[in-house]
Amino acid sequence: MIQKTHNQKAWFLVLPVIVLVAFNAVIPLMTVVNYSVQETFGDNVFFWEGVKWFEQVLHSSRFHDALLRQLAFTGIILVIEIPLGVLIALQMPRKGPWVSVCLVLMALPLLIPWNVVGAMWNIFALPDIGLLGKTLNSLGIAYNFTRDPTAAWFTVVLMDVWHWTSLVVLLAYAGLSSIPDAYYQAAKIDGASRWAVFRYIQLPKMKRVLTIAVLLRFMDSFMIYTEPFVLTGGGPGNATTFLSIDLVKTALGQFDLGPAAAMSLIYFLIILLLSWLFYTVTMRNEGD
Amino acid sequence: MAQITLDGIRHCYAGSPTHEDDWALKNMDMIWEDGGAYALLGSSGCGKTTLLNIISGLLTPTEGRVLFGDKNVTSLAPDARHIAQVFQFPVVYDTMTVYDNLAFPLRNRGLDTAAVDQRVREIADMIDLTSALKHRASGLTADGKQKISLGRGLVRSDVNAILFDEPLTVIDPHLKWQLRSKLKEMHQRVGATMIYVTHDQTEALTFADKVVVMHGGRVVQSGTPVELFDTPAHTFVGHFIGSPGMNVLPAAVEDGQVVTCGAIVGTSAGPAADRVDGQVTVGVRPEHVSFAETGIPVNITGVADTGRFRIVDTRHKDQLIKVLVDDDASLPSDQAHVTFLAERTHVYVDDWRQVWQGGTV
Numbered sequence: 001m002i003q004k005t006h007n008q009k010a011w012f013l014v015l016p017v018i019v020l021v022a023f024n025a026v027i028p029l030m031t032v033v034n035y036s037v038q039e040t041f042g043d044n045v046f047f048w049e050g051v052k053w054f055e056q057v058l059h060s061s062r063f064h065d066a067l068l069r070q071l072a073f074t075g076i077i078l079v080i081e082i083p084l085g086v087l088i089a090l091q092m093p094r095k096g097p098w099v100s101v102c103l104v105l106m107a108l109p110l111l112i113p114w115n116v117v118g119a120m121w122n123i124f125a126l127p128d129i130g131l132l133g134k135t136l137n138s139l140g141i142a143y144n145f146t147r148d149p150t151a152a153w154f155t156v157v158l159m160d161v162w163h164w165t166s167l168v169v170l171l172a173y174a175g176l177s178s179i180p181d182a183y184y185q186a187a188k189i190d191g192a193s194r195w196a197v198f199r200y201i202q203l204p205k206m207k208r209v210l211t212i213a214v215l216l217r218f219m220d221s222f223m224i225y226t227e228p229f230v231l232t233g234g235g236p237g238n239a240t241t242f243l244s245i246d247l248v249k250t251a252l253g254q255f256d257l258g259p260a261a262a263m264s265l266i267y268f269l270i271i272l273l274l275s276w277l278f279y280t281v282t283m284r285n286e287g288d
Numbered sequence: 289m290a291q292i293t294l295d296g297i298r299h300c301y302a303g304s305p306t307h308e309d310d311w312a313l314k315n316m317d318m319i320w321e322d323g324g325a326y327a328l329l330g331s332s333g334c335g336k337t338t339l340l341n342i343i344s345g346l347l348t349p350t351e352g353r354v355l356f357g358d359k360n361v362t363s364l365a366p367d368a369r370h371i372a373q374v375f376q377f378p379v380v381y382d383t384m385t386v387y388d389n390l391a392f393p394l395r396n397r398g399l400d401t402a403a404v405d406q407r408v409r410e411i412a413d414m415i416d417l418t419s420a421l422k423h424r425a426s427g428l429t430a431d432g433k434q435k436i437s438l439g440r441g442l443v444r445s446d447v448n449a450i451l452f453d454e455p456l457t458v459i460d461p462h463l464k465w466q467l468r469s470k471l472k473e474m475h476q477r478v479g480a481t482m483i484y485v486t487h488d489q490t491e492a493l494t495f496a497d498k499v500v501v502m503h504g505g506r507v508v509q510s511g512t513p514v515e516l517f518d519t520p521a522h523t524f525v526g527h528f529i530g531s532p533g534m535n536v537l538p539a540a541v542e543d544g545q546v547v548t549c550g551a552i553v554g555t556s557a558g559p560a561a562d563r564v565d566g567q568v569t570v571g572v573r574p575e576h577v578s579f580a581e582t583g584i585p586v587n588i589t590g591v592a593d594t595g596r597f598r599i600v601d602t603r604h605k606d607q608l609i610k611v612l613v614d615d616d617a618s619l620p621s622d623q624a625h626v627t628f629l630a631e632r633t634h635v636y637v638d639d640w641r642q643v644w645q646g647g648t649v
Contacts, residue, residue: 191367
């Protein structure tokens with residue numbers, strides 16, 4: 001018989017982590033849950049409302065519109081950033097002094113604070129004085145991102161591509177660097193074309209990092225707030241009001257804490273569900 | 289199929305070589321005969337892989353020409369040379385099935401489906417992978433993957449030569465023998481030239497008809513295993529081939545005679561040999577040293593039993609001389625004498641074997 005030792009001291013050792021997680025995740029989340037089922041008029045007085053806020057949010061066309069905008073935005077930037085990132089990573093040198101130059105250049109956009117990115121692009125895109133805006137207008141293309149929804153979308157997408165493609169590049173580059181030379185040599189000897197090398201060697205070896213890249217870009221873009229808030233403020237009209245901008249407007253602009261809390265939870269569940277779906281599907285293919 | 293000729297090949301990896309040691313390969317002239325089974329033997333970093341990559345076309349030599357038959361292929365790409373190469377670590381295309389892996393080189397060359405199918409099945413049968421054809425290649429064990437690598441080389445009917453770069457490194461010991469005899473069998477069936485790089489002398493000697501020993505970027509000797517064993521052209525060959533390696537003893541030439549450990553082991557014949565430039569050593573294998581009543585006086589300092597024979601460490605002053613004796617032979621007492629078998633005792637000047645016309649060594 002093996003005697004099981006019960007050593008309660010272990011609890012003591014994990015206590016700091018439990019406290020940390022409780023304070024920065026569990027307690028705030030439970031507060032949100034609390035708000036989402038009650039009505040309050042301040043003074044810490046609450047009335048039970050049940051699922052009323054959830055019903056209201058789920059039936060609100062304003063929420064539907066923001067969700068659609070959000071899905072469209074995330075879809076567009078994924079379709080652009082992932083292939084573009086892979087393409088750039090493929091062009092980067094594998095060895096030599098230029099490697100570090102390229103890596104630093106690629107890392108730069110990631111190091112800039114998000115609100116600065118928004119401010120930079122705001123100035124860059126201004127139709128009267130901005131480099132981009134002024135250039136486009138003098139080329140005869142009518143461009144004004146503060147008035148024209150298409151122009152606003154174009155600018156927001158371009159900004160995100162500029163800001164985040166580097167992340168995909170760095171991840172893809174890491175995947176590519178892990179491929180031993182022998183694979184390329186064998187492919188040469190087998191007479192493989194450039195496309196075959198990509199399709200059968202580089203892409204399979206990059207699959208895992210690309211999964212991570214898609215997940216990260218999906219989650220981050222789905223929660224995007226700072227950059228469009230600084231650039232367009234969600235406008236013109238509601239044209240670039242994505243989910244988190246809408247959420248902040250509801251919670252802090254209108255001070256509708258109940259609906260805002262319900263919306264937060266729905267928002268959270270959508271991200272969780274989509275991430276889980278994506279991960280399970282890609283990992284299941286892996287197992288074949 | 290064709291004979292492979294290396295004509296004045298030199299190779300340097302970085303920039304412009306300023307020093308002799310900058311060359312990874314130093315001036316190489318060699319002919320690899322069509323259909324031969326060669327082993328390229330040497331310690332790590334001696335230029336074996338560089339040489340192999342130059343033959344296959346993965347590297348273009350800094351100087352010199354590579355000829356296949358009469359055709360200069362120095363600047364041709366690997367796939368145009370009809371060369372197959374198997375690497376140290378098995379290379380398989382993970383997402384493909386075993387069948388698609390084997391078919392890959394043929395499909396890249398635009399063969400039609402029926403021809404591909406016939407050839408793939410034939411090769412799969414030869415390397416015992418028929419039952420695995422439908423499986424994903426990534427699911428195979430290391431030796432299975434290495435068989436695929438080999439199969440991708442064999443599947444092309446036009447291969448001039450198959451190059452192996454330490455192909456058994458990652459294979460389990462008990463499968464090494466199996467796979468090596470498979471390679472031998474392949475060589476007999478396919479008839480292509482095979483060049484097998486290894487740093488394992490057992491592998492080299494069992495695989496090849498002819499062994500090429502490399503050291504410090506050049507070929508120091510090439511010959512049959514017996515030639516390498518009996519008359520090593522360089523002390524490195526003496527060290528590297530044989531277990532334990534050759535005894536290399538400091539020596540001197542005095543009055544036309546070669547003297548080591550106080551004993552005359554040969555004559556250098558002729559007055560010219562009195563002016564020998566460079567360091568003189570005498571090499572003799574432990575197999576060719578025996579105990580005798582007279583000879584070089586030694587102390588026995590250690591005995592190692594390997595099962596079939598015993599390796600006896602003896603010392604003349606501080607000089608170690610290893611002696612190989614049969615397991616059942618009796619050893620002399622502490623004070624003993626050893627003699628060398630004259631026709632297997634060689635004189636080296638600056639590590640290269642020296643033969644003097646008319647000399648006895």
